[in-house]
Amino acid sequence: MTIDMITWCKFIIGNKIQNVHTRYAHIFERSIFYTSCIEAYATTVAPLAQSLAEILGQKLNINSSYFRENCLVKSSYIRLNRYPLCPLSPKVYGLVPHSDTSFLTIVHQDQVGGLQLMKDGNWIAVKPNPQALVVNIGDLFQALNNDVYKSIKHRVVAAEKVERISTAFFYLPSEVAIIPSYHYRNFNLKEYIQQNEQDVKQTGNKVGLSRFLIYK
Ligand SMILES: O=C(O)CCC(=O)C(=O)O
Ligand SMILES: [Fe+2]
Numbered sequence: 695m696t697i698d699m700i701t702w703c704k705f706i707i708g709n710k711i712q713n714v715h716t717r718y719a720h721i722f723e724r725s726i727f728y729t730s731c732i733e734a735y736a737t738t739v740a741p742l743a744q745s746l747a748e749i750l751g752q753k754l755n756i757n758s759s760y761f762r763e764n765c766l767v768k769s770s771y772i773r774l775n776r777y778p779l780c781p782l783s784p785k786v787y788g789l790v791p792h793s794d795t796s797f798l799t800i801v802h803q804d805q806v807g808g809l810q811l812m813k814d815g816n817w818i819a820v821k822p823n824p825q826a827l828v829v830n831i832g833d834l835f836q837a838l839n840n841d842v843y844k845s846i847k848h849r850v851v852a853a854e855k856v857e858r859i860s861t862a863f864f865y866l867p868s869e870v871a872i873i874p875s876y877h878y879r880n881f882n883l884k885e886y887i888q889q890n891e892q893d894v895k896q897t898g899n900k901v902g903l904s905r906f907l908i909y910k
Contacts, residue, residue: 740865765868772861778853780853801860802861869887
């Protein structure tokens with residue numbers, strides 16, 4: 695692994711609405727305050743994600759009930775990211791460049807900054823604003839809307855002087871829900887994750903949606 699592929703970030707994945715990911719259960723069990731915060735946040739942000747997906751989907755001929763029917767409460771999850779101070783910044787990333795698998799990702803970041811988006815071949819810093827949420831289009835939404843709205847490539851620059859915290863809510867369908875698309879062959883989340891894991895193992899990279907294109 696080269697230095698630029700190291701991720702300088704600690705994270706917890708959990709979804710208290712459902713069950714906490716078993717690998718992290720001990721952390722969640724330790725603090726009732728913590729779990730209730732996560733639960734309150736997830737309960738608030740999930741309907742927001744659904745409304746945004748429905749609004750975006752309206753002009754794209756996506757059936758208005760699609761998200762309600764296929765995104766179950768337990769299919770979405772939250773990832774808490776902590777970016778500790780990094781002596782090697784800016785040589786390593788907080789998070790390596792990636793696109794999210796989700797339909798939508800709703801990110802809350804603190805005041806430190808470090809999130810960057812790829813736009814027209816350039817990395818653009820997202821101005822940190824703790825009063826605002828960042829909404830990213832994910833891979834599954836790109837497939838669903840036949841490439842009208844593209845999944846955004848993003849990365850996080852490692853924190854150099856001040857530790858950074860962010861919270862990402864990934865709005866996802868159930869593992870078996872079909873993602874209908876004209877550009878991509880029918881697939882579901884389970885298949886997509888398996889394919890990505892296989893590609894990362896074999897090539898070191900997530901190949902992503904292009905694996906599922908009908909016409910290459
Ligand atoms: O920390 C951030 O601002 C972004 C987090 C992110 O991209 C992720 O968790 O997938
Ligand atoms: Fe991300």
